[in-house]
Amino acid sequence: MSKLIKALKTIYEDKYKILLIIPILLLVGAIAQIGYQTITKGDFINRDVSLKGGMTIIIPLQGEIDDQKLEDFLKDKYPENDISIRYLSSGTKVKGIIVAADIFVEDTDKSESLIKDLTTLTKADRKDISIEFMGSSLGQSFFKETFTAIIIAFLFMGSIVFLYFGDTWQHKTIMILLTLFSVILVYTSSNIFVSILTGISIAVLIIMYIRFSIPSFAVIVAALSDMIITLAIINIMGIKLSTAGIAAFLMLLGYSVDTDILLSTRVLKRKEGSLMDRIYWAMKTGLTMNITTIVALIVGLSLSQSEVISQIMTILLIGLFVDIINTWIQNVGILRLYLEKKR
């Protein structure tokens, strides 16, 4: 056992450049998956009924109904569709149920079959049922707004990390001004000219990061690839994202920087022990952080009876495993390369 650990330790310490291939391959693979998915399915994620929209069927109820039985039946019969049931009431009396499914106008066979099933199960009269086809609950501009917000979030986060780990105050000033400039451009991006200018200014920023503060660059790349790789894995698993899933991705943004900042601080700002000592020291703390969260998530997943909770926890769990690779292989590798060059 100890032999295996020793061997792993040697590989980890000596072959860090080769190990860097793992996160790079993961990132490239993830980008390829998302690109392939966008081309073949026309969408970069799989959306559930809350994000995609679909059919809602409103059925007036006379008596009581076993909603759990109904839900189980529908899930068995339409496994590839996403179906949810809610109640309608007038004042305080339950008046009917409202069934939402990701079935669209074009798919007449399926919608007919679902309506038929529902009428037999609820003993409702076909003519009392009303049917609507609705759009996404997040609105058409939601994803565009989210992308803009996330790009700006990364620009801001990058500048904070640069302030902490960057070198001279001149560089910091230029970087802050350039970041603000880019943010304004991203917000006002209205025509092609401004978009090109935005692209240029962000490119200059990235060059500045690489040229003057590799460690800041490493933190941001780690956080960004956490999100991209997790998204690709979720896509491959075929999970249909709900609004809760979107929230989980935003949570990753908050989670992923913790370990990276811990690592950078310990490696760059401390003088205790050797470089490897400090990396292991950071790793001991960082892995404790990751393991507590992972254990909490696994416990949560095993107790969860709600799809919403399960989806959030699954995404976070995958994100954390990806973060372990991105922090302790990718970020460590970049930092060591940087320190080696500096010497």
Next chain:
Amino acid sequence: MRYKKLFKNYKVLILLLFLVFAIVSIHPNPDAKGVTIRGVASNSSASLAGIESPKPTSRPMSREIITAINQRPINNIDDYNAYISTLDFNESVNIKTNRKLYTLTTKPLFNITELNETEERVFEEIVPVNRTINGTVQEINETINVTKIVPKTKTEILGVDDIGLTVYNSPTTNIKKGLDLQGGTRVLLQPEEEVSEDDMARLIFNLEERLNVYGLGDIVLRQANDISGNKYILIEIAGANEEEVVNLLAKQGKFEAKIGNNTVFKGGKKDDLGVSYVCHSADCSGIDPNHGCRMVDDNQWMCRFQFSISIKPEASRKQAEVTKDIPVITDESGEGYLEDKLMLYLDDVLVDELNIAGELKGREVSDISISGSGTGVTEQEAVFNSLQNMKRLQTILDTGSLSVKLNIVKTDTISPVLGEEFMKNAILIGIFALLSVAIVVFIRYRRLKISIPMIITMLSEIFIILGFASLVGWNLDLAAIAGIIIAVGTGVDDLIVITDETLGKMQEYVSNWKDRIKKAFFIIMAAYFTTFAGMVPLWFAGAGLLKGFAFTTIVGISIGVFIARPAYAAIIEILINE
């Protein structure tokens, strides 16, 4: 001895102080009984008996609770429904609430059909008449009888009319639950005329903006079609009553200010003749101090509100051009006014007339004061209604009119996506997740003196966040729960950093405890500022989900970093560092 020292440390005391505040703010009362009044329909028997609707901003635990009807105790919504369904019309009902006892009389429900015959009926009408009183001519209102020919009607009694109360099971805390957790009102709107896809998107955007400006943040808007291709807008709103929804959504909200027949400015910021700024703050909007509230009738109070706005340059020019030919008249006190008044129209109905000071004739003015009024049975109600009218007018001036009039097809009360079961499950998971964190930490450090303070710190963070949420009255929804999880999750990370920096193997390099804490907080603050910076753009992104998440996360991590985590550092210093 050491435990006593804990309560002398100021960081621990600050944490305790915030915890006390949080509990007071959450106001937990697990065995709350009765049903809380959500709304009272106007002109219903409940409203005639004097029961008032709660203000939308009022805190859940401070609302009026019905505890008994006709001496029979009402513990929950089922008791209430069961009893109300036994009532007949013209019956006297005693409703006991936690504030007072109301007596109301149920009304019969009529079905009125118009017949094909006509009849003569006498109506009372109020007309202004000039009369000489004490030697001066004054205009007074007089009531006269007018005879009109109207269609004959047939009235049948169908049964008992609804008493007009909407109620829900009394809440056990002050925490407001959002649409996801509590459900709300589902409204289906249909545009009055045919609209294109682009118009529909613009309409939805405009409605969303209007609801946001109005302060109804917890909404989902989406487009819907029926099988024959008719377009609808589907809206789900938490915590708004039906009347508010009708007022805000179904009315087009076309605002025009006219002098004579000329429109001088309009509502909305996009129009050239529009508004550039609308004041919402207390120093330039509110009940008009010069008029205030007064009793206008035996049973009627009226208040005037006013707020200032700035109109666009084009609109000021238009105003100057229109006013330059209007003659000035002087009243008894010697003040000059233009002969024509500034008339404010909302959806083509005159809502207010304002005198224009003589000195403004032909001048370009950009700052204008808008006023209006509201009435009510009590002074308090009149103030509330005028402020409500003001808010609506401000919203319309801010967002402009809808391009199409919308009709409400139907409104329903809808159950939440995540119900009671979800909350129970979430709490159970929360407890076990915290326990598992404590166990992992115990395995790592082998000390209960670390695990227990850690759990206490985590729990206090959650309580303080919830206390803050109920204090500012923000809705707890899925986004907020995600924010709380992030705050607590990064909180665990920070506590581990503090523990490792102070008690880890490397501590021999830094002997001084204060330095070790300082180094731990260097890392914590770097992570804090980075997350904070990442959340700010999400907060300003505008969309509900992003905003709610970013807001809770920022509040949560700030409470953690500035209140809870320093206290943890102090606790382990006292307990472990002899």
